[in-house]
Amino acid sequence: MADNLFRATQDFHRFALAYREQFPDDVLTIKQPVAADQDVTAIVAELAARGRHDMLICENVDGISTPLVTNFFASRARIGRLFDVDASGLFDAYQQRANAPIAPVFIPTGPVLDQVIEGDAVDLAQLPMIRHFDTDRGPYVTNAVIIAEDPVTGVANLSYHRSMRHARNALATSLHSRGHLWRMLQTAQARGDTLKVAMVIGAHPLFMLAAAARVPFGTDERAIAGGLFGAPLELVRTPRYGIGVPASAEFVLEGTIDPDAHAEEGPFGEFTGYSSDRSTNNVLRVDTMMRRNDAWLVDVVGGPYAEHLTLARLPREAEMSEKLKARFPSVTALHYPNSGTHFHCYVALNQTRDGEARQIMLALLGWDPYLKNVVAVDSDIDITNDSQVLWAIATHFQPHQDVFIVDGLPGSPLDPSSSAAGTTSRMGIDATRGSHFDGIRAKISERAAQQAVEILNRAAAGARQ
Numbered sequence: 482m483a484d485n486l487f488r489a490t491q492d493f494h495r496f497a498l499a500y501r502e503q504f505p506d507d508v509l510t511i512k513q514p515v516a517a518d519q520d521v522t523a524i525v526a527e528l529a530a531r532g533r534h535d536m537l538i539c540e541n542v543d544g545i546s547t548p549l550v551t552n553f554f555a556s557r558a559r560i561g562r563l564f565d566v567d568a569s570g571l572f573d574a575y576q577q578r579a580n581a582p583i584a585p586v587f588i589p590t591g592p593v594l595d596q597v598i599e600g601d602a603v604d605l606a607q608l609p610m611i612r613h614f615d616t617d618r619g620p621y622v623t624n625a626v627i628i629a630e631d632p633v634t635g636v637a638n639l640s641y642h643r644s645m646r647h648a649r650n651a652l653a654t655s656l657h658s659r660g661h662l663w664r665m666l667q668t669a670q671a672r673g674d675t676l677k678v679a680m681v682i683g684a685h686p687l688f689m690l691a692a693a694a695r696v697p698f699g700t701d702e703r704a705i706a707g708g709l710f711g712a713p714l715e716l717v718r719t720p721r722y723g724i725g726v727p728a729s730a731e732f733v734l735e736g737t738i739d740p741d742a743h744a745e746e747g748p749f750g751e752f753t754g755y756s757s758d759r760s761t762n763n764v765l766r767v768d769t770m771m772r773r774n775d776a777w778l779v780d781v782v783g784g785p786y787a788e789h790l791t792l793a794r795l796p797r798e799a800e801m802s803e804k805l806k807a808r809f810p811s812v813t814a815l816h817y818p819n820s821g822t823h824f825h826c827y828v829a830l831n832q833t834r835d836g837e838a839r840q841i842m843l844a845l846l847g848w849d850p851y852l853k854n855v856v857a858v859d860s861d862i863d864i865t866n867d868s869q870v871l872w873a874i875a876t877h878f879q880p881h882q883d884v885f886i887v888d889g890l891p892g893s894p895l896d897p898s899s900s901a902a903g904t905t906s907r908m909g910i911d912a913t914r915g916s917h918f919d920g921i922r923a924k925i926s927e928r929a930a931q932q933a934v935e936i937l938n939r940a941a942a943g944a945r946q
Contacts (some may be wrong), residue, residue, distance in 0.1 A: 487563050488710050491685050492592070492729040493779060497550060500536070500562075507559060509535035517544040517611040517620065525552050525782045534559075534787055542778075545609035551780040553686055555787035560795065563687060563709075572799040572815070575709075579694060579796070583707030585714040591728025594717055595774040603650045603770050608682075608732065609778040610646070614750035621645050621749055623781040623789075625654070626681040626692040627765075629665050630724055631699075637725065638662055639692040639702035641793070643749050643783070644680070650767045652680075652734075653746035655760035659891075661698050663761065670740035678738055678765065679724040683731025683779030688714065694796045721768050731776045735769035742766075752793065752822050754785040755897050790819050801826075801849060809841050816864040823893065824853040827864035832913050839885065842909035851893050856910045861922075873912040876920075883911040 486503070490496055501508040509528070515521065521539060528535055534555035540548050554560060557568035564574035598607075610620040622644045630637045638661045647653040656663045662676075669676040681688075691706035703725065706714045716725035719735040726733045747758035782788045794817050802815040805828070814829040826845055832838055838857035845855050858864060858873040878884075885908070892905030899905045914920070 485563065485565055485711075488687065488712075491688070491710065491715055491727065493550075493683060493685050493731065494775065494777065496685055497536075497538070497777075501538075504559075504562075507535060507556070508538065510538045510540065512540050514541045514543055515539050517542050519612055519615060521549060521551060521611055521780065522613045522782055522784070522786075525555070525786055525788070528552075529555075529786060542609075542611065545611070545778060547609050547776050547778050549609075549611070549778045549780055551782055552788050554689075554781070554789075554792040554795075557791065557795075560686070560690075560791070571795070572802040575690070575796065575799040576803045578708045578711070579691075579705050579799070581708045582701075582704035583711075583713050585701075585703045585707055585716050585725060587716050587718065587725060588728055589717075591715065591717045592773040592775075593726065593728060593730040593733050593771050596770075596772050597720055598770040599720065599768065601650075603767050605646050605649060605652065605767065605770075608646075608734070608770065611778075611780065613783050614756065616756040617749050618745075618747055619645050621783070622652075622680075622682055623783045624682055624689070624779055626684070626689070627654075627662060628679045628681060628703075628724055628726060629662055629676055631665070632677075634699075636699055636701045637703055638665060638698075639694075641692060643746075644765070645746060645749075647744045647746075647764060651744070652765045652767065653744040654763050654765055655746055656738075656763050657761070657894075659894075664698065666738055666740055666763075669738075675737040675739045677722040677724065678736060679719050679722070679726045680734040680736075680765065681726055681730050682733070683777060684727045684729070685710075688727055689792065690796060693792055695800055719769060719771070726771075729773075730771075731773055731779055733771040734765070734767045735771070736765050736767040738763055738765050750784040751895050752783075752785055752789055753895055753897060754822065757895050757897070759894050785819070785822055787819055790817075790822060794823060797849065797851075801845065804848065805841065805844065808844065809837070811837060812841060813860040814864055818865075818867055818870075820867055821854065823851040824896065826852050826855045827870050828855060828857050829860045829862055829864050830857060830913070831860050832915075835916055838911045838913045839909060842885075842911070846887065846890075846907045846909065850891055852907065853892065853896075853905055854908045854910065856912055858912050859914055870912070874910060877914050877918065878910060878912045885909050 537552040566574045612620045625644045644652040644654040687709040691702045715728045717728045742764040743762045746760045748756035751757040805812045811830045842855040888906040894903040
């Protein structure tokens with residue numbers, strides 16, 4: 482079994498309680514009642530405005546019968562504790578484990594089978610969900626991981642899809658028209674069938690990270706979850722279609738997506754900071770609802786907040802970092818800033834020849850379909866700090882020679898500035914100093930810097946007395 486305390490269980494409850502016990506200052510528990518209409522998002526937004534990214538537990542949310550847990554992925558330091566690393570080592574640690582997949586195992590039963598409701602008894606009013614933004618069409622499930630298995634190979638695809646209640650036994654959802662689940666739906670339609678799926682709502686953070694992995698079609702993300710855990714992901718089969726789902730999940734919905742059935746869905750507050758009604762407008766008919774007796778609603782705060790951005794982006798950042806450093810040894814760091822949602826990237830390098838920064842930026846813009854703007858800087862720039870990157874642009878960048886633009890490329894359909902067909906232009910900004918740069922960076926000596934720390938510490942101690 483895994484050697485890390487937080488990887489030693491695949492049960493979200495045991496994980497969350499162990500984390501709160503070990504890091505109580507990193508978990509905010511709210512016992513007083515909060516509304517299911519926007520209050521949770523508002524609390525997360527206010528925490529972020531104060532520079533805080535606590536894991537949030539709301540024990541009493543009006544209108545839902547379960548505790549709510551959210552904002553886990555808002556802190557990279559917190560995610561790093563899953564892998565025994567700090568935030569700077571997260572990419573390498575994630576890739577090392579994700580590149581060593583472990584096949585899942587099936588077990589006879591698990592907590593998610595505590596309650597099984599089937600057929601006409603299914604009523605999605607019993608499924609807890611909250612409204613995140615005033616502009617949302619209604620309450621949404623934001624942590625909906627849909628699992629679909631290939632009927633011949635049994636290989637599963639995992640992917641996130643926003644979902645809202647459409648009918649007593651149906652959800653309206655968006656499948657991303659260039660995604661793997663959409664491809665599986667088209668294959669089902671070609672054989673005159675519906676697509677059998679299971680929707681997991683709430684599971685261990687490592688399962689959630691695996692579901693966000695960017696991998697080739699035909700890769701089973703459940704094996705990636707096993708690699709992240711360092712042990713096989715334990716699955717149980719859903720009652721009707723036998724789909725393998727995490728045995729310790731909070732809720733699982735089993736059902737079908739009919740390629741010919743559609744329902745209006747959206748607007749919904751997306752990662753861009755805008756509410757989007759761009760949707761495939763699919764319908765998931767629910768045949769079975771499974772849940773733990775003590776289920777929690779594990780929520781992901783949508784919109785442009787750190788949790789949503791980091792969960793979706795971290796596996797892609799880790800992959801891009803690995804690929805870049807393997808091809809370009811001069812690359813020292815890579816970062817996708819929250820300020821750029823998924824569309825901006827900063828790359829730091831020790832440039833060995835003129836033009837290398839441009840080549841690296843072209844590689845990034847070609848590999849990652851979401852990116853619109855890449856900024857290259859020297860390795861002494863802290864690319865996790867927007868202000869330092871902007872300083873590098875201000876002092877190293879000449880617009881007439883250090884920028885290039887490529888037009889007419891596929892982009893994110895959720896980008897409100899993209900064309901109706903989803904195309905976008907992409908830009909690279911070379912803010913490295915270059916071989917002919919004339920300037921010496923002003924520095925403070927280590928002795929003076931340490932002396933300043935000691936002086937200020939003594940002054941603060943005196944003020945408290």
